[in-house]
Amino acid sequence: MSKLHIRGFRASHYLRSVSILLISLVLGACAVDEEDTSPLFVRSVGTVLGLSGDPSTDRELPDISDPKAQLGMKLFFTKGLSGNQDTACVSCHHPVLGGSDQLSLPIGVNAEIPELLGPGRTHSEALAIADNNSTYDGGPTVPRNSPTTFNSGLWDQVMFHDGRVESLDKLINQNGDPGEFGLGIVTPDSETDDNDVQQADPNAGSNLPTAQSRFPVTSPEEMRGFTFTTPGTNDEVRTALETRLAANQNWIDEFTAVFGDSTVSYARIAEAIGEYERSQVFVNTPWKAFMEGDDSAISEAARRGALLFMLPTRTGGASxxxxxxxxxxxxxxxxxxxxxxxxxxxxxxxxxxxxxxxxxxxxxxxxxxxxxxxxxxxxxxxxxxxxxxxxxxxxxxxxxxxxxxxxxxxxxxxxxxxxxxxxxxxxxxxxxxxxxxxxxxxxxxxxxxxxPTVSLTDAQISDLLAFLETLTDPCLKDRACLAPWIPDATVGDPDGLRLDAVDINGNPL
Ligand code: HEC
Ligand code: HEC
Structure with missing residues (x-):
């Protein structure tokens, strides 16, 4: 906020802009001065509408160098957490692929080449048959798009496209009021009460990414496969995986170093993976720099797009x-x-x-x-x-x-x-x-x-695109910047099952 004051010589312009804006927003009658795309005006609209530019303020998120996040990274990359030892979390959530897989729909178990991620990854008919997997049709195997794991630590309420992992603590409710704390997390394992209301899952752990990490291993298409612990409950799958990892002295040593004793439990696996994901904070965007006072961080087209994005339709925006x-x-x-x-x-x-x-x-x-x-x-x-x-x-x-x-x-x-x-x-x-x-x-x-029903010109759509482009942290396009989240030879490979990914041309990701 002090950034605006530094620009005191333009304070009158700022005040004029904010006044026009507030009047427009409150009355909802007149259109905002479409000509005014000055940095000061755009920033003040953002400020009035509650944007600071920094989505990670006031959050305690781990650093990737934290031992628990480091263990989580090894677990995230091991095929040892899948039934047939052919799939890892990273198969669908690779840092170089934006924390996702760049596919419309993912392929998990029984991939033709398990190491090949992104475009060119295919489902193998022979492996599907060998795994008793009757779903082979030549297409992808998982029914929804793989979301990024980046900025996982910034979700407060729900994970998954349908929110089936859900915090009962509404940390920030619709009015911005703090909600209640400590009510727990609902998951697909939750029991329902007499009124059919889902209860907190006592095993969910203390945050959403940890709770979420309990489920990919139970999905036959994603990681479990079609023969491993089949039939069997979610907990039987997790127990089987615990037992597998606990049979390996390297994992025991890793867990002992991080947790203080040699227990390899799925709760600890999920917690460590959750810490790895929560360390994936990628929020240093041009938009953030702009909101924090750097006028030149985004283009004029992006500023026009920002106004369209932020303003309600009644003041000429796209809501x-x-x-x-x-x-x-x-x-x-x-x-x-x-x-x-x-x-x-x-x-x-x-x-x-x-x-x-x-x-x-x-x-x-x-x-x-x-x-x-x-x-x-x-x-x-x-x-x-x-x-x-x-x-x-x-x-x-x-x-x-x-x-x-x-x-x-x-x-x-x-x-x-x-x-x-x-x-x-x-x-x-x-x-x-x-x-x-x-x-x-x-x-x-x-x-x-x-x-809303909005009609935009081609030029306005391209302005909106220019704005969306300012929401990307440049680190995502820089392999060296992403390196701390990708294990290399220095990190160790406890079970020898690390997935070292390649693209369709066989080049390492
Ligand atoms: C075969 C591909 C695949 C694998 C393997 C996989 N995921 Fe996912 N992941 C998905 C898909 C698809 C979704 C969305 C599913 C839905 O919403 O119903 C998802 C959702 C998520 C989300 C929620 C993100 C959000 O925005 O809500 C997180 C976090 C996540 N996965 C982490 C993991 C972890 C941790 C593992 C390993 C234990 C893993 N994934 C393994 C495909 C995969
Ligand atoms: C009514 C609420 C709503 C409004 C208003 C809205 N969106 Fe969305 N937007 C969504 C939902 C919900 C989805 C996901 C839909 C789905 O997955 O089927 C989405 C998806 C998106 C996506 C794709 C995200 C992804 O990861 O797949 C983009 C980009 C996007 N919206 C941009 C915009 C822009 C730009 C505007 C203004 C023109 C806008 N949205 C207005 C609710 C909204």
């Missing part, structure tokens, strides 16, 4: 901030957007390939086809976009928001990897997606949708 609110650009709530539903789906609907989104968790009809608002931090590096990865350009994502039905009517499946189409994983797309779009239309009629 993006309504849902992508705050410095993390997410309200952590669920909204129906009707983005194309491709892939195997979650077994929902008449087709069985549909995905009911948040409804699967809440059972609330208004949540049908609603998905969590993604954070937009590092958004340029985490495509393809949407819960099923159906969009391969950010421009198409923006156009979808502006007119979902028209965007879908013009949706071009040729943007997808050929195997998604040839495997039949787009066959039900029109039926499934139209159901979601109909739900969106009904929600709009009922006044339940926060998605």
């Amino acid at each position: 993006c901030l309504t849902c992508h609110r705050g410095d993390r650009f997410t309200d952590e709530q669920f909204h129906v957007l009707g983005m194309p539903q491709i892939g195997r789906g979650k077994g929902d609907g008449t087709t069985g390939t549909d995905d009911f989104g948040r409804f699967r968790v809440s059972g609330n009809d208004n949540d049908m086809y609603a998905f969590r608002t993604p954070s937009l931090l590092n958004i340029t590096e985490t495509g393809p976009w949407g819960h099923a990865g159906a969009y391969t350009t950010l421009e198409a994502v923006i156009r979808h928001h502006l007119d979902p039905q028209a965007a879908f009517d013009n949706y071009d499946i040729s943007q997808l990897e050929a195997s998604i189409v040839s495997s039949g994983q787009t066959d039900d797309m029109v039926v499934n997606t139209q159901n979601a779009l109909d739900k969106l239309a009904a929600n709009k009629l009922a006044g339940l949708s926060l998605l």
